[in-house]
Amino acid sequence: xxxxxxxxxxxxxxxxxxxxxxxxxxxxxxxxxxxxxxxxxxxxxxxxxxxxxxxxxxxxxxxxxxxxxxxxxxxxxxxxxxxxxxxxxxxxxxxxxxxxxxxxxxxxxxxxxxxxxxxxxxxxxxxxxxxxxxxxxxxxxxxxxxxxxxxxxxxxxxxxxxxxxxxxxxxxxxxxxxxxxxxxxxxxxxxxxxxxxxxxxxxxxxxxxxxxxxxxxxxxxxxxxxxxxxxxxxxxxxxxxxxxxxxxxxxxxxxxx
Amino acid sequence: xxxxxxxxxxxxxxxxxxxxxxxxxxxxxxxxxxxxxxxxxxxxxxxxxxxxxxxxxxxxxxxxxxxxxxxxxxxxxxxxxxxxxxxxxxxxxxxxxxxxxxxxxxxxxxxxxxxxxxxxxxxxxxxxxxxxxxxxxxxxxxxxxxxxxxxxxxxxxxxxxxxxxxxxxxxxxxxxxxxxxxxxxxxxxxxxxxxxxxxxxxxxxxxxxxxxxxxxxxxxxxxxxxxxxxxxxxxxxxxxxxxxxxxxxxxxxxxxxxxxxxxxxxxxxxxxxxxxxxxxxxxxxxxxxxxxxxxxxxxxxxxxxxxxxxxxxxxxxxxxxxxxxxxxxxxxxxxxxxxxxxxxxxxxxxxxxxxxxxxxxxxxxxxxxxxxxxxxxxxxxxxxxxxxxxxxxxxxxxxxxxxxxxxxxxxxxxxxxxxxxxxxxxxxxxxxxxxxxxxxxxxxxxxxxxxxxxxxxxxxxxxxxxxxxxxxxxxxxxxxxxxxxxxxxxxxxxxxxx
Ligand code: HEM
Ligand code: HEM
Ligand SMILES: [Fe+2]
Numbered sequence: 001x002x003x004x005x006x007x008x009x010x011x012x013x014x015x016x017x018x019x020x021x022x023x024x025x026x027x028x029x030x031x032x033x034x035x036x037x038x039x040x041x042x043x044x045x046x047x048x049x050x051x052x053x054x055x056x057x058x059x060x061x062x063x064x065x066x067x068x069x070x071x072x073x074x075x076x077x078x079x080x081x082x083x084x085x086x087x088x089x090x091x092x093x094x095x096x097x098x099x100x101x102x103x104x105x106x107x108x109x110x111x112x113x114x115x116x117x118x119x120x121x122x123x124x125x126x127x128x129x130x131x132x133x134x135x136x137x138x139x140x141x142x143x144x145x146x147x148x149x150x151x152x153x154x155x156x157x158x159x160x161x162x163x164x165x166x167x168x169x170x171x172x173x174x175x176x177x178x179x180x181x182x183x184x185x186x187x188x189x190x191x192x193x194x195x196x197x198x199x200x201x202x203x204x205x206x207x208x209x210x211x212x213x214x215x216x217x218x219x220x221x222x223x224x225x226x227x228x229x230x231x232x233x234x235x236x237x238x239x240x241x242x243x244x245x246x247x248x249x250x251x252x253x254x255x256x257x
Numbered sequence: 258x259x260x261x262x263x264x265x266x267x268x269x270x271x272x273x274x275x276x277x278x279x280x281x282x283x284x285x286x287x288x289x290x291x292x293x294x295x296x297x298x299x300x301x302x303x304x305x306x307x308x309x310x311x312x313x314x315x316x317x318x319x320x321x322x323x324x325x326x327x328x329x330x331x332x333x334x335x336x337x338x339x340x341x342x343x344x345x346x347x348x349x350x351x352x353x354x355x356x357x358x359x360x361x362x363x364x365x366x367x368x369x370x371x372x373x374x375x376x377x378x379x380x381x382x383x384x385x386x387x388x389x390x391x392x393x394x395x396x397x398x399x400x401x402x403x404x405x406x407x408x409x410x411x412x413x414x415x416x417x418x419x420x421x422x423x424x425x426x427x428x429x430x431x432x433x434x435x436x437x438x439x440x441x442x443x444x445x446x447x448x449x450x451x452x453x454x455x456x457x458x459x460x461x462x463x464x465x466x467x468x469x470x471x472x473x474x475x476x477x478x479x480x481x482x483x484x485x486x487x488x489x490x491x492x493x494x495x496x497x498x499x500x501x502x503x504x505x506x507x508x509x510x511x512x513x514x515x516x517x518x519x520x521x522x523x524x525x526x527x528x529x530x531x532x533x534x535x536x537x538x539x540x541x542x543x544x545x546x547x548x549x550x551x552x553x554x555x556x557x558x559x560x561x562x563x564x565x566x567x568x569x570x571x572x573x574x575x576x577x578x579x580x581x582x583x584x585x586x587x588x589x590x591x592x593x594x595x596x597x598x599x600x601x602x603x604x605x606x607x608x609x610x611x612x613x614x615x616x617x618x619x620x621x622x623x624x625x626x627x628x629x630x631x632x633x634x635x636x637x638x639x640x641x642x643x644x645x646x647x648x649x650x651x652x653x654x655x656x657x658x659x660x661x662x663x664x665x666x667x668x669x670x671x672x673x674x675x676x677x678x679x680x681x682x683x684x685x686x687x688x689x690x691x692x693x694x695x696x697x698x699x700x701x702x703x704x705x706x707x708x709x710x711x712x713x714x715x716x717x718x719x720x721x722x723x724x725x726x727x728x729x730x731x732x733x734x735x736x737x738x739x740x741x742x743x744x745x746x747x748x749x750x751x752x753x754x755x
Contacts, residue, residue, distance in 0.1 A: 014496045122300070
């Protein structure tokens with residue numbers, strides 16, 4: 001194009017690099033789109049790949065253990081251990097987790113905490129909050145989490161930083177939903193993040209032999225075990241689990257049992 | 258044009274719009290730092306404003322003000338160059354003006370709601386009206402839709418003007434990039450229960466903005482800026498721009514994978530994300546070489562010294578903040594321990610400042626020169642200490658702060674992550690280490706230095722060139738003549754004084 005005297009080699013020419021730019025951009029975008037289609041099927045909740053569990057996983061005990069083949073930590077879905085003693089169908093569990101996630105977004109938790117490691121660094125990561133040894137043990141956990149979320153400043157454990165979580169004025173329903181969301185979150189296979197995490201003491205992660213028919217769901221790792229989760233043990237004829245405030249009021253009592 | 262006086266009414270409408278956008282941008286920049294200081298102070302004195310303006314509110318305003326002011330800065334820069342680059346007056350003046358006011362009112366409402374309503378009940382209404390609770394793109398859904406409409410209007414103005422006038426390499430890249438930039442925003446506008454799905458799309462906005470489309474956008478602005486301040490040759494600048502686009506999109510698009518290591522997405526992202534993001538510094542090196550070579554080639558004789566200094570700061574800042582500090586944590590083997598620590602914050606600060614604050618400041622200096630009637634802005638600027646000191650203070654503040662945060666990040670990665678296994682208690686053990694606390698104090702000190710630098714910068718924006726009667730120094734006539742046969746001919750114009 002230019003009239004300047006010195007000839008430009010083809011590989012240094014504007015034209016060549018324009019074509020390069022177009023080709024490279026198009027190609028990379030195409031690869032990204034293809035990978036996206038694949039990834040989206042894999043991370044469907046409860047998909048065969050088992051990386052992101054079905055929501056009814058909150059009916060089960062969840063562990064986080066070292067996988068000797070992969071040499072990294074993986075979540076484990078244990079025997080039935082319903083949240084707040086209430087077994088839910090997949091649809092009910094999804095509604096509960098959904099309410100929890102909405103609450104976490106509405107209260108802007110992510111601008112103090114990290115969630116799956118993303119967010120702010122003023123407060124601890126929530127990825128494995130459900131499994132945190134700070135809750136003492138399995139039996140105390142639901143009660144302690146409920147108490148903490150209902151009144152964080154009073155129940156704060158700040159280890160000398162003085163950094164307290166402000167009261168989010170969560171309703172009983174919201175507290176329950178947030179805990180369900182955290183429990184579900186802890187069962188996501190995050191490729192071993194956080195590494196070296198030591199969960200709180202819990203009962204066995206392998207189901208008792210007696211429960212043989214359902215045991216497949218509980219025994220194996222999160223990978224590929226989701227279908228059985230969709231069928232809870234509780235007969236579906238039973239009235240929907242109490243998401244109402246009346247039921248939620250008794251929540252901490254039941255949680256402690 | 259009266260040299261040394263404000264010539265606002267003699268600017269074209271597009272240029273007046275730039276001035277408006279830049280003004281709002283600088284107000285928001287100041288707000289960003291004020292809320293950053295409050296948030297930083299809360300690390301040291303957690304009871305400060307506890308229950309009134311909690312950390313999450315301050316931090317949200319801090320980062321949202323940043324995103325918005327940078328977008329305002331880009332819009333301002335594009336309005337400034339669109340007429341020069343296309344050779345015709347702005348198309349759709351009425352729409353452009355209306356867009357500015359609508360957008361600014363919307364931003365004001367969003368911020369007021371953040372500050373005074375803060376949060377809402379856990380239902381969809383909160384996401385529509387108050388905030389969406391997703392870092393960086395917290396703006397409620399109504400505002401999202403408003404922003405998209407404004408962007409469409411803006412796109413019409415820009416693309417329409419180029420269609421009416423002439424196209425160039427720079428404007429071609431710019432317009433396509435704007436399509437991608439606006440389109441990506443849509444990926445962040447929906448709600449899903451599925452957290453990995455949520456974060457998967459969330460990163461499309463954040464990463465594909467800052468590490469792809471924004472980088473290319475500033476590449477275009479830089480290209481135009483080098484032509485203006487130095488009289489660099491258009492053909493060379495355009496070729497470099499294509500090289501940068503190829504390298505930037507070639508690495509940055511799949512580099513997205515470095516955010517898909519730990520969010521439930523498949524394992525192949527560890528390899529893809531690690532590999533391609535490790536290549537992302539390459540285009541940034543190319544940009545440094547380009548800018549420094551051009552500046553040297555022209556013996557650093559420029560028509561606008563502050564702008565050139567900030568352009569060079571941009572080239573290095575981009576390379577160090579994004580390229581080096583990003584690279585440090587981008588391999589999954591390291592990221593497993595640094596992910597979501599102060600390490601990320603260190604990189605986030607240096608990258609946003611180095612890559613984007615710098616170039617917008619450079620551009621504002623260009624516009625002020627014109628606003629002051631094409632006044633002299635080369636060596637011996639009257640009150641020239643101001644721009645030099647503000648540049649120094651801002652950089653000392655930013656580099657000091659990033660270093661403090663980096664040390665905090667190292668400490669956190671070791672104590673909380675590697676040794677403590679990332680439990681709640683391990684987190685607080687990390688936060689109470691003396692090194693961590695010292696780093697938080699240093700961040701505060703450097704934050705104050707930085708804020709002083711910004712105040713001085715704003716003073717300089719108001720004062721530089723005022724009362725000076727020397728006209729702009731013409732640049733690099735020889736090169737310009739050589740390129741005069743070029744289709745766009747902007748070079749010749751630059752040499753003639755813009
Ligand atoms: C101007 C360009 C860039 C900007 C503005 C930028 C900004 C940021 C910000 C703000 C974060 C933190 C996100 C969060 O809040 O969670 C981040 C994360 C990250 N960036 Fe960049 N970045 C840029 C370029 C790069 C480059 C070129 C690389 C790699 C070579 C890189 C690598 C990373 C990595 C690996 C993370 C994840 C950190 C973590 O795991 O917590 N960045 N970036
Ligand atoms: C007075 C100066 C500043 C102070 C005191 C300050 C303080 C802070 C604080 C306390 C946070 C929260 C970090 C956390 O969650 O632990 C933050 C986040 C952030 N700030 Fe600043 N900031 C300042 C200037 C800036 C500037 C100039 C920029 C960019 C141009 C910037 C960009 C960011 C970003 C991108 C984040 C999010 C980082 C991440 O999530 O990794 N800040 N800042
Ligand atoms: Fe990224």
